[in-house]
Amino acid sequence: MKFYKKVYKKFIVAAIILSMVMVSSDGMIFFRRNVYAAQTFTLGTAQKLGLANSKVYAKTKSQIAVQQTKYVDAVKSIEKRRKSLSSFRWTPLLSFKFPQDPLMDEEYTWMYKPLQIQTNITNLKHKLSDTVYASREEISSLYVDIYVSQVKIKYLTELIDGFEKDKERTNALIAAGTGNANDIRKIDNSLKKYKSVLAKEERAITVNKNKMKKLTKMDVSSHEFVNPFVTADIPRSAIDNFVKTAKERDHDFYVQKMTTSLAFSSLKMNYQLMKNHYGSKMDSLSPYISQAYNGQEIDVASFQKATDNFIEKVDRKWKGKRRILFFSFTLEWFMGDTDGSRYIEDSPYALATSAGDYIDALNDEKSAEQELEDTIRNDYEGLVTAKNAYLGMHDSNAELYEQIQKDKVKNLAGTFTMEELNDEQNELAGNGLDELDLLAAYSKLLYSYDRKTCGAVTDYLASSKASVKSSSGGKSYKTPGTEKEADDSFIDDAAEEGGDFIGGDNGTDSFLEADKIEGAYYYIESHVEDRMFAFGVSIPDDMTPKITDYELWVNDTRIGERTKTDEQIKHLTLALDNADKTVVKLYSSNKLIDICEIDSMVNRGKLNITASYKVVTQEKPRTAASYKMDINENLKTATFKFEKSEGEPISYYLVTDSEGNALLDGEHYRIDDEFEYLSAVAGDLTKLRVQFYDNEDNFLYTGDFVTNKGTVVVYPEAVE
Incomplete structure (x- = not known):
């Protein structure tokens, strides 16, 4: 029994192999093609392969690397030039060059050139994200063209086969003496017309599949493409969100x-x-x-x-x-x-x-901005027009289809001629191809609109679960090529992928990590797109005592909060405008270690930490002056009267906000003169500060209000 089972298994295997091969007339053996059903190639797969093999994407990444190298070179060159100008130089031929101050043009170049290159890098990184939308549109449009040709080829082939059979039947009727020779001429004309269209579509699909191969690096010549048609009920109310998204992306x-x-x-x-x-x-x-x-x-x-x-x-x-x-x-x-x-x-x-x-x-x-908004709004109208044109043709063809079904019954009953029925079927055949073209045009417009809105349409379709069916409901008639439901899985994939394909952070100087300054240093990153800057410090791990936090002070005003050394301070660039004095205060937990003055016009520089990193002790805040405040309820004003503490060299004062901006015209008041302002400021004096000056109007220090004691205190930065 086992012997027969083995023989049977071998017979089955041999039969399968024989079914897969053919023998040519000269005895050569080769495998059959298309033994299995053609593999499908979905739009989602095409989009992913197209992006992965995008030449624009690869070129842009290369350009980013070049710009990053230029940035490092520019920063190094500027540092060397700045150091050279500030140093005494001489040559063996006794040519002496003394330290000199740079002219404005050179100082401007030092500041502007790194920022300009950094902006180029940020633009290129944004272009990487934009490549997602551009690639998606190109692939989708080409995919639709291929699918339309695929459907037309199948549709026309079946149509031609039908005409060939009609011709055979008509010839048989003529031979029997009951046929009409005019029917043969009509059939021949139809065959000539549709065979010409078929040849055109076969050439088109070959050309377009070769294009798809170049874009995706995949041979799709034998693959079957899947219904990519998308129609959606996008309300006019969604346009505002499309405009908003487009302006962002x-x-x-x-x-x-x-x-x-x-x-x-x-x-x-x-x-x-x-x-x-x-x-x-x-x-x-x-x-x-x-x-x-x-x-x-x-x-x-x-x-x-x-x-x-x-x-x-x-x-x-x-x-x-x-x-x-x-x-x-x-x-x-x-x-x-x-x-x-x-x-x-x-x-x-x-x-x-x-x-x-x-x-x-x-x-x-x-x-x-206005042009972009106009484009989004105007193209929406074109999208609606294209959709209505398709739906109008579809409904008209559906009615004709229903009429043909009724006329077939009449033809069998002898009340409707075959010639009339053939005319209706020919009309539906031609209209079906026109309808397919209208649906393809609408789908391509929708993909194009998604590109112009930078993925906002895809986001909408994915979030709202809008209909992506390609034919109107309630009709038994289907647009050619839409007999199978559209594969819309690419919508969720594309929405999830979005424009963040590249990942990472835009606009940072992380690529400078390979070019660090030895020892402790600070750095300033300019985020031009939102007019902000990021400030950070780098402290060696072996520094003793260990520095854990830092503060950034500009003109005696702290910017932001006390920050961990592994984090950045981000603030508006206005904070660095007119910076006469910029310092970094370094802390070990709550102990002040040192105060380092820095140049805020330089992208990075050393932190000159002195005293062998010994802790600098802090004194308690001292009272620089006392004050009295009177509120006039009728005039809604507050009047301040200051009295300096004994031993303080104060002659003038200026009341400012927390950012150092004068409340009035910036005039310095004598210490014994009153200061009057709107009573609204009395609600929270902690938001105000007082700058004190000596008898020659030289700045001394800045004090803060202590409202429960009626005093103005000065917090010493450090004691040498």
């Missing part, structure tokens, strides 16, 4: 916003450099800067004229001559490299130019 608009932010940073840099160098002499130019900051149009010609007057003013002290003994020298001979207008001689109108550039960029951003 659209790459071209993002680049324009970054251009505006970079132009704003450029303007601030130029103004900050000139303000630091010329001080109050900049008052004549400040109104133009205020206009620019507020986004108001600027008369650049007037700004340039004001700059000419400013240059004349700063050079006025260097006009004339000075006599020394028997010699007479022009005062200009005594000017230093950065005195007078020499500081800005390479770019005298840089401030006016950067202000104009910022306003132009801001206007371009507003125009781009």
